[in-house]
Amino acid sequence: MSNRVAKELNLTEREVSYQIRYEGNVTPDTKIKFMTDGVLLKEVQKDFLLTKYSVVIIDEAHERSVYTDILIGLLSRIVPLRNKQGNRLKLIIMSATLRVEDFTENRRLFRIEPPVVKVDSRQFPVTIHFNKRTPLEDYLGEAFKKVCKIHRTLPEGGILVFVTGQQEVHTLCKKLRQTFPFEGKAEQKLKKSRRKKKESKTEILPKINLDNYSIEPVDEEAEREADDSDQEIEDNFMEGDDDVTSQLGEDLQTGGTTEPLYVLPLYSLLSKDKQSKVFDPPPKGCRLCVVATNVAETSLTIPDIKYVVDTGKVKTKFYDKVTGVSTFKITWTSKASGNQRAGRAGRTGPGHCYRLYSSAVYNDDFEKFSLAEIIRRPVDDLVLQMKYMNIDRIVNFPFPTPPDDEQVKAAETLLVSLGALTEPIKSVRMKDLKKTPITKITPLGKVMACFPVSPRYAKMLALGHQHDLLSYVVAIVAGLSVQEVFVEMQKPPDTDQEQDDFRSQIQYMSQVKKLWAGTGHSMLLGDLMVLLKAIGSAEYQGCTIEFCQKHGLRYKAMKEVRKLRAQLTNTVNMVIPDANICLDPKLKPPSDIQAKLIRQIILAGLADHVARRFPDPPPDADETLKKRKHAYQCTELDEPVFIHPFSVLYKQKPEFIVYQHIEETSKLYMKGISAIESEWLPVYAPSFCTLSKPQEDPPPSYDKSKDQIRCHMTSTFGRCCWEVPSVDLEYPANLDKYRWFARFLLEGAVVPGMKKYVTMLLSSPSTMVKSWAKLQPRTEKLLKELVAAGVDSKESLLKAWQKDPKYLLNTFCQWVPQSKHTEIEMTWPPVK
DNA sequence: GAGCACTGC
Structure with a gap:
């Protein structure tokens, strides 16, 4: 388009240019820019008033794609704002005439009905x-x-x-x-x-x-x-x-x-x-x-x-x-x-x-x-983008066709569970009680919003910089975001020869897949490992048509994966300061440990997509139980679901898995499977876990390297309350946490300078965590001061001492004999 | 032991 228009206007590509997701030829001289709706939406996020432009033309508006819909909503507000500034912006919406009422008669969208210009089509009868x-x-x-x-x-x-x-x-x-x-x-x-x-x-x-x-x-x-x-x-x-x-x-x-x-x-x-x-x-x-x-x-x-x-x-x-x-x-x-x-x-x-x-x-x-696309699909990505633009009340946005409340609610719930949005804040004002509570974007959410992928995958990218995993996570996310990487459907064979060829191809493919999956943690990463190896080996070979054909990969898809990997690599380097990754065409497969860590990151992004295998039904089982043979239970669904036969883990059937999505065909099938460990759930899917009280045995401890109070807790996961075994976790933030911190402090575990007084303490440090501790003024006083300053770690303690070097001095003196007080005063704070 | 239309960041 830009080429043609440049030619017809007798201008150059420098002046009439284009920009799409992966490429463009825009220059400082550009006067007319052709772009896709998604590109313009990104520009609105950077410069809400679109100050660079004097005219915006939205074409094919009748197709009602989600980005076009949102753009029209935004522009309906941007145009009057620009007019108010005296810097007019003209908006032209081009639409097949039939559907023009959706825009012109929507008073929420355009308060004053916009003029309609009709142009006859140049069509033969x-x-x-x-x-x-x-x-x-x-x-x-x-x-x-x-x-x-x-x-x-x-x-x-x-x-x-x-x-x-x-x-x-x-x-x-x-x-x-x-x-x-x-x-x-x-x-x-x-x-x-x-x-x-x-x-x-x-x-x-x-x-x-x-x-x-x-x-x-x-x-x-x-x-x-x-x-x-x-x-x-x-x-x-x-x-x-x-x-x-x-x-x-x-x-x-x-x-x-x-x-x-x-x-x-x-x-x-x-x-x-x-x-x-x-x-x-x-x-x-x-x-x-x-x-x-x-x-x-x-x-x-x-x-x-x-x-x-x-x-x-x-x-x-x-x-x-x-x-x-x-x-x-x-x-x-x-x-x-x-x-x-x-x-x-x-x-x-x-x-x-x-x-x-x-x-x-x-x-x-x-x-x-x-139907407009926006009411037919999940809107979690859109909601995140809008919250990123500080549009907090999605229901008030002037959509040409608004998504329904259930869609928006589901999106917000997911985003909250991923940590992209704050927990809903219930208003205390009576008149606001009926309104849906507002959720706002979190710092994590802001990072996630920068990645042009589904929020679940964006979360994985946001976590991936740990342990040098980012290159792998980028490749996996790119692979997951491109549809149909593997050729899984074949055209019906025309000849017996073709039939045989297909059969051997399918057999060869499943062997290759098994080989790619490998063993150990690599194998447990499952279909995502196969995807990663497919991308890795295709790139290693230069992504040739021949390699793709031989290994059942769609060449077009692999090209798209390559472009997306490049884009994600750039974005990651811009958004995450310490990322510093490059696009490595010779990316080595992850080590066993890395594969394990990748599984944990995958779980963190798919915490709401966990499934657990049903126990095998006994031979005399009734119908409902029989239906559970090889089946899984997942958190959101009552019916049994199954691993899709294309999965490398189809035969394996690990007890706990995560899946990318469920599709209903002849059965409810989960696709894109990775195995997880149930102990990981409280750590990587905390918002779906209900924790028990900290266990007494083994007792809580202070972890020096993490500077955390740790304890063992059991938990239940999800709607069906699956029992999760006892795991070592950070002590929950409550009053008892301060008690335990006080105890470890007195025992000299937190700062070395306090160790030498342990033997002469007037009460045992363990009294801090006893229920009758209230009887002693010194325990009460120490606890109060820790709580008042919010000190429950070495880090916060050092900060408190920076502010007030005498912090805790008097209190601590109550724990040791008078004879030591001068010495303590001289060496306070006991950092060394 | 299956069976997927299409497009944008």
Whole structure:
């Protein structure tokens, strides 16, 4: 875009520039900057009034992406602020006309209705054809029939078919290729045509089989005929013929054309080179037919499409607002998206769109628009970003479409548990009691907000600088943030050879994965270790296509991981002063100890994603117990969940694990598994633990290296109150902690200068922690003074002495005989 | 022993 505009304005790239996440060419001379919504959002965080700009244009606002929505909310406040300053900012929101009311009629957003400028689209007319009836189930079969019919009866022009997923894309491609074989016949024809060319040497080539096409546009009669033939086929199908394909194939081969069809798959996860085939002209004498998912609706535009076949279906990811469990469901699209799909037929000339559903279904069952993204996904990252901008009351923000309270609440709860937000402060004022309590960003939260990843991963990065682990954590987080690093789905095999190849590839992959996982702590890091090794070894080999293919890695994904690793490495170095890491293409695998520490960091980020294995049910168990075989219990869910079979820990089944997410397919499956130890829970997931009282045996102690009072405590974890064994922890902050500190101080464990008086103390230091200690004034006095100055560690004690060198002097004198008082006064404070 | 649409920091 920036290139093209620069050219048309006769300017250079220095003046018309662009900026996206990973790259840009902005210079000090830049006057017009093209950027993504996320980039502008980051700029608002740095300079709220966007003082660098005089005009902001938001394009594609109707797509309602989360960052665009938030930007519009922010800009609705920034524009008046700039006006007040006398430094005007113009805002132009560009949106497909249909949806403009979302912005213009929202009085919370724009107090005064903004003027609307309508611009007609430059589109060729597209004739819409609805099906008379809507197929109940087999929309794929219906799509197949429609493509056959178009190809058989209508003039030349590319066909674009919308289906919902890669499997469907491949299935339909295969069926179409079988029916209109391209190889063989097509090649013969091409040879023939070449021969003809040589023979006649005419300048005008006869178009292949032009006679087979009806040149007239389809009239209603033809349509009715076509529908009738549909009826016939469907009736036959209803009678119990399972294989509609073969029948259709016969029908078509005997009746109509066998003109080859050049069929291409298209979906986002497809490799770049396979995707870009759709942009090349099809071989001579062939009609192009692209079978695509939603990528072809907005992201990619295929040239020369004259016919669109729309199943009307989409596959969408859904989240459970409470549990966070995700599922994929196939539903009707929206009217807006249906029209967008139809529009794809009218880019180079008049076109036709065949909708495989009735107009009644379209009118009654289709929503006007697809739901805005912000109400369909967890918002924890957005809430953190907004709190970072000091927007504390999320509910008051002028969202074009506000996320619902449950989503926001879940996000705040998570962020509080991660330590990114303060515990909610309940207002004491009566009138505020009904309001939701405010949570504010913490210093940790501010660090986390700087990392462009999910808050859980940001927490891992914030902890990773300890023990030289940051390079590993960066690589793992980068890997986790990129979708589908491993090729786990295959297109259905076309031949026996392919089938065998797939099988051996899958076997080889699972061996490699096992090898990558290793043993010991490395193996217990589980799927994340496999990910780390995959990234490490791919980079070591220079991230070649060959290496990726051989090891079942998606090349595009690995490239993305590389870029994200670089970005995270930069950010980490900027945000964490002592980080100082570099992007090492030859990163060595972590040591056993490091792998253990990484597991602990992973737990700290996924404290709410812990699961525990159910005990194996006995042979005579009832149904509910039987369902728990190999199953896990997790904190948020009542139903049993399972380790996904792709996990390296699938067979291992460790007792305690953390998972990245749960997806519901045939079962509730956890993915991205690492094993943890239950003793770690109180340390790395403290907000989910309820601690017991400090145990008497073993007794509390003073840890010199940590300068902490330590004690043993048992605890329970989570909603289901799992018992966690006794572990050594810092003594909880309460009055008893001061008592124990006083005791260790008197025993000479804290400052060496007090050691020599231990034998002459008038009461035993242990009286400090006895319940009857109140009876003695000297214990009471010491305790009071420690509490008053907040002294419960050596560090705080030294500070208190810095302020007041006589601190505790009188009190301590009460513990030792009079004869020593002068000496003590002379050497106070007893630091050495 | 499974089965994932799409995009932005």
